Amino acid sequence: MFLTALLALFLAMVLILLRLFAGPTLYDRVLAVNTFGTLTVLLIGLLGFVTERPDFLDIALLYALINFVTTIAILKFFRYRALGDTNTDMGPH
């Protein structure tokens, strides 16, 4: 059953990669990367079950955390063109 779920996961990942390369706007690509990260969390967990090493779930949990922070950081960079102190003259536009 893990192999069936892995098959569906791979199919979904291929379709999302197509959207990632074809996405007309920047935000389509960010959305595809975010969804691809969620699927990668599932992939790491399922690989842990297939190889019977459930310690992989720690890595999956960490990947979920990093995925969320990455999306927010990318959006912040697109909006302010800086990741650190944004208290400059530019401000939000």
Added chain:
Amino acid sequence: MESWLPIALDIASWLFMGTGGIFLIIGAIGLLRLPDFWSRLHGAGIIDTLGAELVLVGMMFQAGLTQTTIKLALIGIFVFFTSPTATHALANAAFVAGLRPLKMSKDESNQKAKSK
């Protein structure tokens, strides 16, 4: 006496993982085929909440009452709360950047913003 329990767990796991995989594929097709960025957000929503949660619950049935189940539940709770937050931030950033839904001109949206 309780020899039916592993079989029942396997059946439940098959059900949840199969439904979750189907929802993953449906969401990916939606993300690929829908015409607009704002409608593609819904495909991503299907993958992030329903597909991922069902696959995680299916894995929980295979893990039993162990520490693994707690980790799976943590992953599930985290994905359940962060992916709508990320989607909201993404939609907000796209709207601020000037992206508009299909069949909605820029003047119309500006009037709505002014009337608030």
